[in-house]
Amino acid sequence: MTLTEKLTTEFRQRCEGIATEKRSLLNIRAFEPLPADLLATQLGATILTPKQIPNLNPCVVAVLLDSDQWSAGIINQNPLWIVNNPRHTPARRESNLMHEFGHMLLKHKIVRFDPDTGFPLRRQSDEDEATYLGGCLQIPRRGLLWAVQCQMTQTEIAVHFNASQEMVQFRSNVTGVNI
Template sequence: MSKKSYLKRGFKAEAERISNNFRKDIGLDIHDHLCAFKLANFLNIEVISPEILGIDDKGLDVLMGNTKKSSGWSALTMTNSSDKKIIIHNTRASDARQQSDLMHELAHIICKHEIIVPDGIVLPSYMRYYDKSQEAQAEYLGAALQLPRECLVWALTTGNMSKREISTNYSASLQMVNFRINATGISKQVKYIRT
């Protein structure tokens, strides 16, 4: 079963509206780059690096995927004692990956996803467990926050940008640009797309 089948009817259109509305609320044009750090600040969500938690270099290497034994951690959201959301993210990842990871975490918060832990699974207090529907929502909304459909249409037509230029201009990976072009059906709308 594909991830998109986990999205409820109308969620994709709602994700595009949410992304467009945040750009307007922050004072950006629809085709402007929305930095994940700026969105987090707008939402009053603190974004911190794991270095400030006092983890030594060896521990950071394992945590951030710099060793053969690590899986390459990206980001997680915690709630502090004041019930405020805090996102801890991998500062050693590329800028495009950091933007994507933060948008994904912000999407979980925007969607008000709750921690759901199935019976028999014990997680540390800082870990999250989301069901497939919530992960699909965060994946789609996070990607829409980074590259909304209207922004891509503008970049490919009025902006006459190639996929590589879109990637650079919007701090997104080429993989994310391709995902969004395919997920939004833009390739059917725009006849010629430069790589």
């Protein structure tokens, strides 16, 4: 099932509304890029690399720094601390962080770790919702429409919004805006 089939129209419209609201608080319009670090400041979030996590076992730090198998995660809610994989590209970093802001803005419960396996016990419905809102924050539907009206290519849209080509394609697919 695709994300648009799993999430209701109402939920998806709500996400576009949240993205609009966050941009207006920062005086950023739908067609302008919203840097994740700017939104982090507005949300009071601190972005950390594994090395910057206080009291984390050096062996765990080494494992995390050697792996591409994870992207980001909320490690503390108040104050809000988000750990991000520094191995990822700048475009991935943007979408990783927007996804985590999505969890936070939708008030999802923080993910616990399975004490037996060490893996995070993620809830797929929460992941789907955070991915959807993260995409709206990065490229709002109205921003994508603007880019199409400007006859921008997929690559130009990606560069403009600090996004990956995959994110632009994903937003086109879920919003029905043909690029």
